[in-house]
Amino acid sequence: xxxxxxxxxxxxxxxxxxxIALKLAEQGADVIVNFFRRRQxxxxxxxxxxxxxxxxxxxxxxxxxxxxxxxxFDIIGSSFGRLDIFINNAASGLPRSALDxxxxxxxxxxxxNAKAFLLCTQRAVRLMEGRGxxxxxxxxxxxxxxxxxxxxxxxxxxxxxxLTRYLAIELAAKGICVNAVAASxxxxxxxxxxxxxxxxxxxxxxxxxxxxxxxxxxxxxxxNVVAFLCSEAAFMIRGQIIIVDGGTSLVPFGxxxxxx
Amino acid sequence: xxxxxETIKDIIVKIVHCDREVLTPTATFQDMKADSLDMxxxxxxxxxxxxxxxxxxxxxxxxxxxxxxxxxxARVAEKKGNA
Numbered sequence: 001x002x003x004x005x006x007x008x009x010x011x012x013x014x015x016x017x018x019x020i021a022l023k024l025a026e027q028g029a030d031v032i033v034n035f036f037r038r039r040q041x042x043x044x045x046x047x048x049x050x051x052x053x054x055x056x057x058x059x060x061x062x063x064x065x066x067x068x069x070x071x072x073f074d075i076i077g078s079s080f081g082r083l084d085i086f087i088n089n090a091a092s093g094l095p096r097s098a099l100d101x102x103x104x105x106x107x108x109x110x111x112x113n114a115k116a117f118l119l120c121t122q123r124a125v126r127l128m129e130g131r132g133x134x135x136x137x138x139x140x141x142x143x144x145x146x147x148x149x150x151x152x153x154x155x156x157x158x159x160x161x162x163l164t165r166y167l168a169i170e171l172a173a174k175g176i177c178v179n180a181v182a183a184s185x186x187x188x189x190x191x192x193x194x195x196x197x198x199x200x201x202x203x204x205x206x207x208x209x210x211x212x213x214x215x216x217x218x219x220x221x222x223x224n225v226v227a228f229l230c231s232e233a234a235f236m237i238r239g240q241i242i243i244v245d246g247g248t249s250l251v252p253f254g255x256x257x258x259x260x
Numbered sequence: 261x262x263x264x265x266e267t268i269k270d271i272i273v274k275i276v277h278c279d280r281e282v283l284t285p286t287a288t289f290q291d292m293k294a295d296s297l298d299m300x301x302x303x304x305x306x307x308x309x310x311x312x313x314x315x316x317x318x319x320x321x322x323x324x325x326x327x328x329x330x331x332x333x334a335r336v337a338e339k340k341g342n343a
Binding site: 037038039040041060062094104105108 | 295296297300301303304313315316317319
């Protein structure tokens with residue numbers, strides 16, 4: 001379905017990014033695996049992608065640094081000459097309440113989670129010019145729900161979602177579809193850690209133990225929706241935030257599993 | 261004290277805002293009162309300064325400041341050897 005396409009997935013050494021990279025590769029896309037801190041994991045992802053019969057390229061870049069973003073896209077341009085799919089997945093942030101946030105933590109989170117989406121998209125569009133493309137960003141329920149210790153990340157995700165809408169309209173005429181997928185807690189290394197912290201604070205009342213669908217969201221659940229948004233079947237979906245949460249956001253947390 | 265060690269101390273003091281005297285061979289990141297963001301920023305600044313790579317898989321193995329210096333010095337020497 002994506003045979004011959006070139007896809008960049010930021011932050012794809014592990015977790016959701018890795019699952020997305022593998023899913024796109026499974027559908028035939030060549031994949032650029034961007035990572036920041038975990039080279040071995042990134043190389044493993046690339047190896048697994050190549051095992052699916054497509055090309056993988058590993059590029060290290062801190063997407064919070066505009067200069068590194070530029071270098072990454074220079075490499076993509078010289079290696080592939082084009083880009084068909086850009087998945088903005090890389091994210092970071094410290095668990096802090098609003099009053100405990102300092103400017104360093106705020107800037108770090110906003111730079112990686114929100115500003116990078118703008119700067120990467122500006123460069124990605126140059127490589128999509130004249131042919132169209134698909135851009136999907138990974139958001140979270142924390143963009144509009146208040147989650148413990150999630151202030152900066154939640155605000156950055158809200159910015160990301162607003163930017164998704166603006167870009168979707170601005171890039172529509174270029175044949176570029178821009179959408180977002182917003183997840184509840186996903187069973188990644190980071191997600192499991194967050195769930196443990198929440199359980200320590202909230203005990204059995206912690207909402208992050210299951211969903212109305214009967215289990216937590218897995219990275220592959222997000223990857224499936226991202227892959228759909230990258231398909232031609234999703235051509236008329238523009239600027240939408242697709243929630244993948246097993247129904248969590250529809251139910252007041254205290255009443256989880258008590259509906260119906 | 262090597263030039264590499266001096267530079268690393270400069271970087272840590274600038275990013276973590278700790279006293280230089282804290283940076284003894286047995287000091288840990290906890291002793292420096294560095295949070296996880298400080299640690300990442302220190303690693304990134306050192307990578308940029310020496311044009312080397314310190315993946316998290318390696319960084320997690322450092323027990324103290326002395327381990328860290330030895331690792332960076334080895335990477336810098338390795339890079340010079342390859343140049």
